[in-house]
Amino acid sequence: MEYVPRIADGQLLDRLAALGAVVIEGPKACGKTATARRRAASEVLLDVDVEAMRAVAVDPRLVLDGPSPRLIDEWQRGPRVWDAVRRAVDDRSVPGQFILTGSATPNDDAARHSGAGRISVMRMRPMTLFEQGYSTGQMSLAALMSGEAPDATRSELTLRAYTERIVVGGWPQLLGAEPKVAMQFIRDYLETIVEHDIDVVSGARRDPRLVRRFLHAYAQLTAHPARLSTIVARAHGGDFESADEDAGGLTRWSAEPYLRALRRMMIVDEIEAWSPSLRSRSRLISLPKRLLVDPSLAAGLMDCSPERLLGDLNTLGFLFESLAARDLRIYAEASGGRVFHYRESSGDLEVDLVVEQADGRWAGFEVKLGGDLVDEAAAALLHLADTRVSVAPSALVVITGTEYGYRRTDGVWVLPLGCLGP
Numbered sequence: 520m521e522y523v524p525r526i527a528d529g530q531l532l533d534r535l536a537a538l539g540a541v542v543i544e545g546p547k548a549c550g551k552t553a554t555a556r557r558r559a560a561s562e563v564l565l566d567v568d569v570e571a572m573r574a575v576a577v578d579p580r581l582v583l584d585g586p587s588p589r590l591i592d593e594w595q596r597g598p599r600v601w602d603a604v605r606r607a608v609d610d611r612s613v614p615g616q617f618i619l620t621g622s623a624t625p626n627d628d629a630a631r632h633s634g635a636g637r638i639s640v641m642r643m644r645p646m647t648l649f650e651q652g653y654s655t656g657q658m659s660l661a662a663l664m665s666g667e668a669p670d671a672t673r674s675e676l677t678l679r680a681y682t683e684r685i686v687v688g689g690w691p692q693l694l695g696a697e698p699k700v701a702m703q704f705i706r707d708y709l710e711t712i713v714e715h716d717i718d719v720v721s722g723a724r725r726d727p728r729l730v731r732r733f734l735h736a737y738a739q740l741t742a743h744p745a746r747l748s749t750i751v752a753r754a755h756g757g758d759f760e761s762a763d764e765d766a767g768g769l770t771r772w773s774a775e776p777y778l779r780a781l782r783r784m785m786i787v788d789e790i791e792a793w794s795p796s797l798r799s800r801s802r803l804i805s806l807p808k809r810l811l812v813d814p815s816l817a818a819g820l821m822d823c824s825p826e827r828l829l830g831d832l833n834t835l836g837f838l839f840e841s842l843a844a845r846d847l848r849i850y851a852e853a854s855g856g857r858v859f860h861y862r863e864s865s866g867d868l869e870v871d872l873v874v875e876q877a878d879g880r881w882a883g884f885e886v887k888l889g890g891d892l893v894d895e896a897a898a899a900l901l902h903l904a905d906t907r908v909s910v911a912p913s914a915l916v917v918i919t920g921t922e923y924g925y926r927r928t929d930g931v932w933v934l935p936l937g938c939l940g941p
Contacts, residue, residue, distance in 0.1 A: 523694065525650055526853050526941055527554050527643050531618070534639040535588060539608030540617035542594070542634075544624060545643035546785045546812050547716075548708065550691045551620040552592050554643065559618055561585030565600075566593040579603035587616045594619040601625070601634065608637045623720045624783045644788070645689030645813045647846040648676075649940040653684060656940025658924060660850040663914040663932070664880055672924030674937030678888075681920050681936070682825040685838045688815025689845065698825050705819035709734070712786060721780040729769045733777050737787070737809060738820035742840040742871075744792070744806040744862055747771055747778065788812040790844060793859035793873045795881070796909045802864040814841040832888070840871060840886040843918050843936050847872055847884065850941040861903065870903050882914040890921045890933075897931040 527543070531554060534541040543551045556562065563571045563582045574581040575597035582591060583603060594600045604617050619638075634640075648654035657672040676684075687693050687701040696704070713727045713734070736754035745753075748771045755769070781787040789807035797803075811817050817838060818828070828835040848858045856876045861883070862869040872884040883903055885896035900915040916932040924934045 520691075520694075522553055522557060523646070523650065523691065525550060525554050525643075526647065526849055527641065528557065530641050530853060531555070531558055534641060535615040535618070537614060538637060538639045539611065539614055540604050540619060540634070540638040542619040542621065542638055542640045543643055544621050544640060544785060546645075547622045547711075548690055548692060549643050549645045549812075551622070551643050552590075553691065555590045555592070555618045555620050559588050559590035561587075562590035562592060564592040565596045572597060575600060580607070583607050583617070587613075588618050589616070590618045590620070592620050593622065595621040595623050595625055598625055605634050605637055622784065623716075624785070626722070626783070642785070642852065644845060644849055645815075646691060646694075647689060647849050647941075648684060648842075648937060649846070649850075651684075651689060651694060653680070654846075654937050654939055656938070658932075658934050658938045659940050660847070660874070661854055661941065663916065664854075664856075664874070664876060664882060666913065668914070668926075668932065670926055672935065672938040674922055674924070674935035676920070676935065676937035678920055679825065679829065681839060681842070681888075682828045682835060685814045685828065685835075685842055686818050686823065686825050688813040688818075690813070690815070701815065702819060702824065705815050709816065709819055712781075712784065716784060717777065717780045720783050721776055723776070725777065725780075726768060729773070730777055732769055733774055734781075735820050738811065738817040740809050741814075741817045742808060742810060742837040742844070744804055744808045744860065746806060747774060750774065750809070786812055786816065788845075788848075790848075790858055790860050790872070793861045793875070795861075795873075795875075795907075797907055798909050799907055801867070801907060804862040804864055808844075808860045810841055810844055813845060814838045817841060836888045839888045839920055839936075843884070843886045843939075844872060846936065846939060847874065847918075850939070853941050868899060868902055868907065870899055879910060880913045881908070881910065882912055882916060884916045884918055886918045888920045890919060893917050893919065893933055897927060897929060897933075900931055901929060 545551050579599040580603050649656045662668045686698045693701045713730045717725050732754045736750050751774050792805050851858050851874045856874050859873045870883045871886045875881045883900045887896050896917045904912045924938050
């Protein structure tokens, strides 16, 4: 299959020029290896090379020999590789020596910190609409943040097209695939996680039945800042008492290892709460907004086809927010930014997504599938900027699933997701 350029390509080049090694982390099948291979001069694949794994067990330095940059794929299968790479980077004192890819973060996070100043860690996710060719990219996030955005945009994506993009997802293997084919891919992908991967990553046998229940409940709370107890209660049909008791084997305490393992596999991809410098005394919710790394996983867990989503606009709205969050995160992180959510404990004000740059610039985003809630969304954004945050925003944007993009008289942008780019 022909390689489709990724936003991560530029990030990888920049990091290779700066440090001795780069680690590309991301969920399985998001395209890490293909991206790394574009820049690697040699490679060793630890997930398929039995002899290489034996060599790692004896002396991990044995797999480091080869032209640079040398790709070490699925490095977490041989954790001793990390220290060997770190030492080799010190000894060579030349940037761009190694590219490591991994579909699970190490259990001992302290090991990764030992690579500070030597090894750069970057995150990859499935493909954005822009990378897939479905977004025009007319409205660049970078341009929005710098006040240079165009006055008007137009997207040809229909509501039906957005539902298909949600169901198919951003998996490189599914470029051009029909929803029916994609749904089978997602079922198989999730089955592998439930039956095998979660056991390997957590180092213990997990009950697949309970993992499925947990994931299904998590998917139902997509784009919500829900407590773990709320997720478990949802798995028990909304019974909060069962979240504390061993009803069927799933409790808040037994679910915690599932959540940790899913985070390490980067299947769960939560958005942290924003803590800006506030003008007011408003108390903010600190819970993360619950999201899976791609909306297709949530759709698959709920067995949603495009037709089913079109008949359930409430669920479609939350999955559309998940789609927007995935893309916005990738665009923001490409320029060193981060994405948060804002919600007050009182419920008086919430904003779906906030992009914050390292220099303190920020932009607020509300996500609305249709155009009928644009006025309400714009009011929330203006309220946040005018009464809550002491730093003026670079942009206030309502992301929609509609056709036309424009700037309102109050300064708020209305932007079709199918026009957004990096």
